Amino acid sequence: MDPFRSSLASFETRGVYLDFIRGLSSCDNYTSVSENPYYGKVNSNGDIVYLSEKFLAPLPTKEKKAIYALNFVVDAFNDFKNYYLKAINTGIVKDDILREVISPIKGWQSVHELYANNIDSLYYTLINSYLQREDRTEQAKPGDFDEFMNALSSLFSAAGKNVNLSRSSFILSPACPISTTGLVIELAPENETNRTSQQAVAFFTSVNYDFYLRALKKYGFMVDINYPSRIIADIGSPAMQEYMNKYDLTLENLFNKCFYKAKDYDYDLIKVYLTQFYNNYAGDYPLEQNVVKAGGVSSQKYSFENVGGIRPIPVSTLKVVCEKTLKDVIRRQKITQEQMDRLYNDAYWISYYPQMMNYEMDNPLDEHRIKKVVKNSGDLYKTLGIDAAKGYVNGIFKALRFPVKNISITLKGSTVLTSASTSDTIGPSTY
Secondary structure, three states: OOHHHHHHHOOOOHHHHHHHHHOOOOOOOEEOOOOOOOOOOEOOOOOEEEEOHHHEEEOOOOOOOOOEEEHHHHHHHHHHHHHHHHHHHOOOOOOOOHHHHOOOOEOOOOHHHHHHHHHHHHHHHHHHHHHOOHHHOOOOOOOOHHHHHHHHHHHHHHHHHHOOOOHHHHHOOOOOOHHHHOOEEEOOOOOOOOHHHHHHHHHHOOOOHHHHHHHHHHOOEEEEOOEEEEEEEOOOOHHHHHHHHOOOOOOOOHHHHHEEEOHHHHHHHHHHHHHHHHHHHHHHOOEEEEEEEEEEEEEEEEEEEEEOOEEEEEEEEEEEEEEEEEEEEEEOOOOOHHHHHHOOOHHHHHHHHHHHHHHHOOOOOOHHHHHHHHHHHHHHHHHHOHHHHHHHHHHHHHHHHOOOOOOOOOOOOOOOOOOOOOOOOOOOOOO
16 A cells, blocks of 8 residues: 555544644645634624625636636636646646646635525524424414514524524534635545545645645645645735735725625624514414313212112212313414514614624623613614614624634634623613
């Protein structure tokens, strides 16, 4: 067996694996997606962002398959590939398997498609695995929108961090891969079950592996140390910034020009989707029969016996108890526009918005503190309008997610979510 293949298949610890990889080249041009999960998803101000599709460009592929990445990333990759192939054609490096695998097989993924799939899955889970679950037959099902929201709030409070209803929460979740940033290109298929021994071998056993790393670095790319055929544009490198400059992009303006802020739409998405969830629920289950136990009705059975020669008298021999049940039929009605304008308008949703954001972050604010945020947001809505109230709520939870003022947005640093401490401020008190 090839010594490289044998070594890769027999790694016993993570440290041994990393030492082996770094020993293959003096060009330590590696990063780890698992250690930088928010790269390209958070700007330097701590705002969660997602890519605008108008800045995408097509990548060159063998099968003329439509694969995209950010425009400057595509330019850098094309120059890298041409440089690598020229080195082979001129004999600078040997021709080997890497010639075949430096064609992209995967690039940008649409955050919109992934988020839409997440919402569909969330609706199915909430309704079929929770509200309509068979073992909940003894519990009353929500008959109107208020009862529906109360039922969901109980679930969200317990499992909110796994809900990902807002786009911000979804983007930071494992369900939203780094490929949505447009900064990543994959050159060979990933085998999740045996990635190291099968996929890494083609790269690690190549006589050109050191040249491969150096060529990538020359054009502003880094290699995922866990998946060497995944390359990532390092926007903090001078080489990649040269390509960014062609589009008047810099490290300072990239996320303002090419990305949207998720917080600008979270409030509206929560409002729209929860309303749609209820209306779909009312449409899918317009009639519901709730069985209500209302106590019992008892009766006695008697036999006739002679007592002391007197005529037979009835004597109790058995007591029968029958449970009395009532069947309550619910007729659900969808929310009308008139109800939305009158009952479930911004005054209603600005009170719910901070609670939902708190659920999604696993309740960093206790009951007293979240009530304070709800009150403040309601007061701001009354005095300054809905935009001011949303901005206040967004600011609270951004500070809870990323309390560090200077957040790294390059691969050299890692942006990490931290839990809130008891000293976190809630904003101006209106008590």
